[in-house]
Amino acid sequence: MKRMIGAMGDRLLQLALGEQRAGACVPEVGQLCYCRSGHQYRYSCNGVCTKRVETC
Numbered sequence: 001m002k003r004m005i006g007a008m009g010d011r012l013l014q015l016a017l018g019e020q021r022a023g024a025c026v027p028e029v030g031q032l033c034y035c036r037s038g039h040q041y042r043y044s045c046n047g048v049c050t051k052r053v054e055t056c
Contacts, residue, residue, distance in 0.1 A: 026043065029045050039051055042053045
């Protein structure tokens with residue numbers, strides 16, 4: 001049920017944006033933002049730079 005609602009939301013977003021790629025994730029998801037104090041900060045799905053467990 002949850003998957004079906006997510007798929008319907010993606011279809012509606014695709015129609016609203018007029019793009020083939022719909023969804024909440026930004027293209028930069030998972031890419032490195034910066035390293036500080038030995039910790040990696042990477043982009044989350046919504047584009048916010050978040051701290052990760054991995055070290056630089």
